[in-house]
Amino acid sequence: MLRKLGFLTIGLFDEADPGRGHESTLEIIELGERLGFDSAWLRHRHLQFGISSPVAVLAAATQRTSRIELGTAVTPLGWENPLRLAEDLATVDILSGGRLNPGISVGPPMQYEQVKDALYPDSGSVEDFSYTRVERFLAAVRGEAVTDFEGSVGFEQFSQRVQPHSPGLASRLWYGGGSLRSAQWAGEHGMNFLTSSVVKAEESEDFEQIQLSHVRAFRAAHPAGRVSQGLVVIPTDSATASQKAKYAAYAEKRLPRTRAPQGPARMMFAPDLVGSSAELAERLAAHAAFQEIDEVAFALPFTFEHEDYVQILTDMAQSLGPALGWKPAV
Template sequence: MKKIGFLSFGHWSPSPQSQTRSASDILLQSIDLAVAAEELGADGAYFRVHHFARQLASPFPLLAAVGARTSRIEIGTGVIDMRYENPFYMVEDAGAADLISGGRLQLGISRGSPEQVIDGWRHFGFQPQDGESDAEMGRRHGETFLELLRGRGFAEPNPYPMFPNPPGLLRLEPHSDGLRDRIWWGAASDATAVWAAQRGMNLQSSTLKKDESGEPLHIQQAAQIRGFRDAWREAGHQREPRVSVSRSIFPIVNEADRAYFGRSGQDRDSIGNIDAETRAVFGRTYAAEPPVLVEQLRQDEAIAEADTLLLTIPNQLGVAYCAHVIEAVLKHVAPALGWRP
């Protein structure tokens, strides 16, 4: 059994070919797709976060709205760039969204991805400390966020407050019990996966990874996941961790599928640079008739290692088509692979 959700990059474009032509379109359609996915029996609705782009950005209003419209599905991010975040304010936003959803938040955070602008986090008022890289700053913000989520008091109360205080040092409110265990780290390398395990975070591994061996993505990811789990056990955490991988999977079951993905031309991994220093391996697109697709996916070692699969969906094709893709995976692929009864 595997949890299966969707991951939306949240693109919008004024192009007449796009079903999401404005920020309003993508926000409202994201809520509608989460509702549709829950009705289909999917397990998760996850959203990317990018700044200075025609994509989803500030995640917490959207997560809270999805939480208010749904009752069962997990709601998450993949990922929030912690270089841009004030961990204190983020704890309040995350606590509120988690309480609205009834404890269904699954927050993916990370040091971030290539940006639309140069050092965009500086515009948000952040800069690395002396001798610190921006990636290290993102991890520092992440560690502060994790510590604050524990809900321990740390702030000295005013002796003459406007409202009565509970005894002792004060914590940030609202506090949501259990959210600390539902934080995931988006790791592009083996080393950051181990770092996340040591700090008790779940692991998100995307459709790309730092190329550390020259092997296909799924083999490198599977090794990354095993290293993460080894580090988790060595750290002595008391719960079992969760691991997700993202994949582009399109069962071809009708003519629209064939028109969109029948000749995707992306049936193998590719290599590229995500910044000046980092060579990455980018995962292939899986697009075929269900019997062929099942055999292809059976060979994906990283999917086999993970407990959660996030389907990247073409959100600009609209809610109805994206829901169709999710349903096709749940109906025509997942049972044959033992992911669903």
């Protein structure tokens, strides 16, 4: 039985009119709340034509929604200063009334050799992109001291810990991982775990079995932790003929990459799922990893139009979710 239904978007925009794309994303989040979704998640796109600052967009979303959980899936911590990010996230969590679910990951930023001189002109060769960076972030969010100074300087008051402090935020931190080690690490450090449509082919080349091993490894380390699965799932119940053709072509174009591990990192991609809600529910019920989770954040295709997302979300909430045993939030 599916307990929580969410969706994920990267919020594409036209370079000549970025405002319209960001407004579309906010409208989609508002629609998600009206349809009863439990969560809405934003993905980062740096130096591209997608949302580069989910924290800012989610701050706006907190003022246009009242119930739906808001998350990042995921923030690549290599682009961020852990202390500053902790301040921003705590601020947005306060504004949301405790609805923020930040997801993060580590490792060098994508295309690091091309961006490091702009991102870290003085420290690019010595930046630490290991789990230590996450530990710094966790300590800041959890309210641990980040400096040994506190007190008054003239009329100014200073705190040892990040301000504002949002007490519940630490329990809503997620790690986005695609390897067995990342799943174990997230569990060992008390985080929740986001598993997506991309995993590393370490112990096999069967996507479902790899993902299942990650879910089980996380839960062995953190039985009380939450796990969310993020596959690309496109219901077509109310889609027009042209939309169905577009969706099928999209999935077909991306299918070859799912047949074998890709690149030196041996990344495995899950096939996109397209069909009626009844068909999708049957396929998901047979998915080895889906069988062991009760939360999802289905990823919206990246290049579709606003009206396509409206149709997909509406079918998810009104047809696919109920077919999986989910009930809309009220």
